[in-house]
Amino acid sequence: MIIGDIYLSKSNTNIKQIKKQFPYIKTICKLSGISGEFRKPKIKRLFGDSTITTHREHGISYNLDVSKVMFSQGNHFEKRRLMNLVKPNETVVDMFAGIGYFTLPIAKKVKQIYAIEKNTESYNFLEQNIRQNYLSNVTAIKGDCRQQKLGKIADRIIMGYFPGTKKFLPAALKLAKENCIIHYHELGKNEKEIIKQLPKNVEILKIRKVKSYSPNKNHYVIDFKL
Numbered sequence: 001m002i003i004g005d006i007y008l009s010k011s012n013t014n015i016k017q018i019k020k021q022f023p024y025i026k027t028i029c030k031l032s033g034i035s036g037e038f039r040k041p042k043i044k045r046l047f048g049d050s051t052i053t054t055h056r057e058h059g060i061s062y063n064l065d066v067s068k069v070m071f072s073q074g075n076h077f078e079k080r081r082l083m084n085l086v087k088p089n090e091t092v093v094d095m096f097a098g099i100g101y102f103t104l105p106i107a108k109k110v111k112q113i114y115a116i117e118k119n120t121e122s123y124n125f126l127e128q129n130i131r132q133n134y135l136s137n138v139t140a141i142k143g144d145c146r147q148q149k150l151g152k153i154a155d156r157i158i159m160g161y162f163p164g165t166k167k168f169l170p171a172a173l174k175l176a177k178e179n180c181i182i183h184y185h186e187l188g189k190n191e192k193e194i195i196k197q198l199p200k201n202v203e204i205l206k207i208r209k210v211k212s213y214s215p216n217k218n219h220y221v222i223d224f225k226l
């Protein structure tokens, strides 16, 4: 995959061929996994000097260091979908903001966004990206989304962190206004497995497979209304 001017490969790579096919690529890296609470990538630099780049997507520029924070390209369509769903009068909480994957593309279309991120490295890029995209309605919060005392402010909540999304639901419910819409991302064999985790009496608005994750697990997003 290509992020900004960096080529990230999951398999062994023919450097010469990549340089020929993509002459603008400045760095080539091998990505051998993503792990831990902060979804830190395991990267080996094969060619070039810098792992810092600017990736452009949906009219937004994302600065990031591919050796320190992940960038999920599989969520490209999901970002566009969210951009078309949000409403101008909404207050949104992005509980796992990262470098602003979801926050930045929707910011111009809503009233206010609170973007919470626990990892300092991602948070620093998030702050930089908010400034770089001239967004004045995004409040970046550094810390654990379960520890925030913002009150019931959210018309919409994005829970883009899995597996184990369920353990963050109590925190989401504390942030949610009446009729709040939650975008609940989780891995599962099928959608039924994930629906079982949701609170009772919610209205399911949409179930979408975002991508295949492993031979028997898919990444789903379930939109539900409280």
Ligand SMILES: C[S@@+](CC[C@H](N)C(=O)[O-])C[C@H]1O[C@@H](n2cnc3c(N)ncnc32)[C@H](O)[C@@H]1O
Binding pocket: 037, 038, 039, 070, 071, 072, 073, 075, 095, 096, 097, 098, 099, 101, 102, 116, 117, 118, 119, 122, 143, 144, 145, 146, 160, 161, 162
């Ligand atoms: C999977 S990444 C974000 C991916 C992004 N949604 C995308 O589409 O590519 C999840 C982020 O949540 C952060 N995170 C993990 N636990 C957290 C917590 N308890 N509170 C806030 N952020 C957390 C991680 O550091 C990481 O940056």
